[in-house]
Amino acid sequence: MGEVGQVGVGWVVVAALVLFAVAGAGAGLDGVLAARCSPLVEVARLVRQRRRRTVAADRPLWRIGGAGLLVVALLMVVVVPLGRWTVADLSVGVVWFNAMDVVVWAMVWLAGWGPNSVHSLVGGYRFLAQALSYELPLMFAITTPAVAAGSLRIADVVRAQQPLWFVVSMPVALLVFLTGVVAFSVWGPLGHPAGSDVAGGVLEELSGVDRLLVLAGRYALLAAGAAFGATLFLGGGNGPLLPAWAWSLTKTLALLAVLVAARRHAPSVRADRLAEVGWLVLLPLVLVQVLVVAVLAVAR
Amino acid sequence: MSAVFVDVAFWVLSVAAVGFGALVFRVDSMARATYALAVSFVAVGLALLLLGLEYVGIVTVLMMVMEMAIMAVFMVMYMGMNPALMPMNMVHSPRWAAGVAATTFVGLAALALLVPWPARRGAPPVDVTTALGNAIMGSKMLVMLTVSPVLFATLVAAVVLASARGRYDRFGDDLSRRPADDPAPGGVNR
Numbered sequence: 001m002g003e004v005g006q007v008g009v010g011w012v013v014v015a016a017l018v019l020f021a022v023a024g025a026g027a028g029l030d031g032v033l034a035a036r037c038s039p040l041v042e043v044a045r046l047v048r049q050r051r052r053r054t055v056a057a058d059r060p061l062w063r064i065g066g067a068g069l070l071v072v073a074l075l076m077v078v079v080v081p082l083g084r085w086t087v088a089d090l091s092v093g094v095v096w097f098n099a100m101d102v103v104v105w106a107m108v109w110l111a112g113w114g115p116n117s118v119h120s121l122v123g124g125y126r127f128l129a130q131a132l133s134y135e136l137p138l139m140f141a142i143t144t145p146a147v148a149a150g151s152l153r154i155a156d157v158v159r160a161q162q163p164l165w166f167v168v169s170m171p172v173a174l175l176v177f178l179t180g181v182v183a184f185s186v187w188g189p190l191g192h193p194a195g196s197d198v199a200g201g202v203l204e205e206l207s208g209v210d211r212l213l214v215l216a217g218r219y220a221l222l223a224a225g226a227a228f229g230a231t232l233f234l235g236g237g238n239g240p241l242l243p244a245w246a247w248s249l250t251k252t253l254a255l256l257a258v259l260v261a262a263r264r265h266a267p268s269v270r271a272d273r274l275a276e277v278g279w280l281v282l283l284p285l286v287l288v289q290v291l292v293v294a295v296l297a298v299a300r
Numbered sequence: 301m302s303a304v305f306v307d308v309a310f311w312v313l314s315v316a317a318v319g320f321g322a323l324v325f326r327v328d329s330m331a332r333a334t335y336a337l338a339v340s341f342v343a344v345g346l347a348l349l350l351l352g353l354e355y356v357g358i359v360t361v362l363m364m365v366m367e368m369a370i371m372a373v374f375m376v377m378y379m380g381m382n383p384a385l386m387p388m389n390m391v392h393s394p395r396w397a398a399g400v401a402a403t404t405f406v407g408l409a410a411l412a413l414l415v416p417w418p419a420r421r422g423a424p425p426v427d428v429t430t431a432l433g434n435a436i437m438g439s440k441m442l443v444m445l446t447v448s449p450v451l452f453a454t455l456v457a458a459v460v461l462a463s464a465r466g467r468y469d470r471f472g473d474d475l476s477r478r479p480a481d482d483p484a485p486g487g488v489n490r
Contacts, residue, residue: 061331092354092429099362105369106338113331113372128373135366152355152429273487280488 046212054115054205062114066210068107069217076100076224079154083237083244086155093154094146097228098139104184104221105131108193108202111214115205123201127193129271130183133278134190138180140286144173145232148293158236165235169296172289174233176282181225181259183274185218188263192270226255306350313350317343328387330375338368355429 079086079093090096105128112124146152148169149160160166167174183190186202194201206214230236230251237244269277320340324333341364348357391397425431437444460466470480479489 058329058331061335090354090358091427092358095355095358095362099358099365102362102366102369106335106365109369109372110331110335125373128369131369269487272484276486276488276490280486280490 042215043212046208046215049208049211051210052205052207054117056116057205058114058116061110063210065107065110065112065114066206067213067217068110069104070213070220071217072100072103072107073217073220073224075103076221077227080224080227080231081154081158081236081248083246083248085245089153089155092152094142094152094157094232098142101138101180101184102135105135108186111206112193112202117205119198119200119204120202122198123193123195123204126195126198126201126271127186130190130193130274133271133274134180134183134282137176137278137282137286138183140283140290141173141177141180142228142232144170144286144290144293147290148297150297154231157232158238161235161238165233165238167233170233170289170293172285173293174229176286176289177229177233178225178255178259178262179282181222181229182262185221185225185259187218187222187259189266189269190274191263192268192274195268222259223252223256226259227252229255310347310350313343313347316340317347325390327390330388331372333390334368334371334375338365341365341368352424352428353432355432 076097078088079090079096108127109124112120112122112127114120145157145160145166148166149157151157151160157166179190182188186194192201194203198204200206203211203214227248230248234251234255235247236251237248239247242250317340320336320343323336324340327333327336342361345357345360345364348360351357467475470482471477472481479485
């Protein structure tokens with residue numbers, strides 16, 4: 001480095017901008033620190049916390065429901081390939097995913113039923129009401145790529161996207177699918193069953209390890225949904241330059257970012273309002289989408 | 301799959317299916333009874349996978365879990381004085397029921413064991429799901445085309461008959477009231 005020398009007076013603007021940029025970075029760091037950026041901190045807190053007990057709780061069902069979300073998410077990704085590798089190449093992988101997302105119905109309701117607490121139970125029933133609205137559109141949304149590929153095997157669906165990703169011909173199905181993922185993860189705009197207006201709903205009585213399992217299960221469901229969406233609509237491991245697994249992971253993370261961001265950018269939708277949205281808007285839209293894709297598939 | 305694995309899986313799933321089925325009548329809560337039945341059906345669905353019927357097996361799991369979840373809604377909705385939320389006995393007329401169940405079981409089991417079953421002709425197709433689809437939809441397409449609108453019309457008619465409120469309640473006698481007068485407003489402002 002040379003000597004410090006004086007520059008022209010015009011540089012004062014640049015100096016101000018540099019100061020603002022550094023100050024902004026400081027403010028950003030403060031925000032990150034305030035939000036306790038590491039989920040590890042929250043994990044440590046919950047692991048230390050004592051379990052809450054309630055009167056006349058149905059403990060087996062409560063525990064099953066609480067631990068179930070994480071298990072369901074793990075079972076979901078069994079059929080989702082990471083690039084060229086998959087744990088189970090079922091001939092009906094698409095139906096498997098669908099069956100697992102229905103098991104979420106049981107798990108959330110059991111988590112709401114178990115503690116014998118009013119707000120939890122209300123949350124559990126809210127979830128079933130919500131499920132009745134999102135499930136059918138979700139089913140048709142994941143049927144669409146299967147129709148286009150002519151197979152329920154996920155490897156075939158990925159292969160069918162070789163030249164062109166399915167999102168091009170079925171954008172509506174992708175949007176409906178993502179809505180379904182947000183809904184079965186009890187997340188953000190469709191987190192009404194765990195809403196603050198019922199003191200946390202299904203989450204109300206959960207504490208310690210039980211709460212940790214449910215919260216982790218929720219994120220795991222979001223991640224599993226993103227991975228499945230990336231495989232079904234965004235071409236899975238197909239892509240130039242990078243290895244297949246990197247493409248799978250990149251697309252999954254991109255979809256996950258959209259899902260996570262939805263929490264802060266969309267208003268909460270109550271289950272009773274979602275009923276009409278699901279049956280009168282989403283379902284007809286996705287049916288037309290299936291029709292278009294089916295006609296394209298027959299014409300090809 | 302090795303033969304040993306299939307044998308073990310068959311026995312584990314069969315015992316689970318029967319065991320959880322029996323549990324339905326032993327537990328004292330509607331929630332436990334409902335989900336014991338769900339687990340029993342899941343075991344049956346997984347046992348179907350051993351027959352190579354992947355689609356039918358997984359759809360059985362899907363449908364039965366969904367059905368039991370919905371049953372949880374109805375059981376609280378329709379039960380007077382809400383015994384669903386309290387401990388209750390899961391059997392009615394237990395002696396009669398046990399007698400009928402035992403007779404039916406012995407009868408069916410005897411039939412299964414005593415009937416001279418024909419030997420299998422031919423081999424199973426490679427893709428069982430496609431074969432099943434062809435068997436149902438191929439030659440019987442006309443029947444399916446007739447039955448499905450009739451079924452659908454029946455469903456719609458049943459809902460219309462069951463619904464306490466019609467369009468005149470919602471939109472007024474001359475159907476001109478907007479927005480509709482609904483006890484719970486919907487999400488799309490119809």
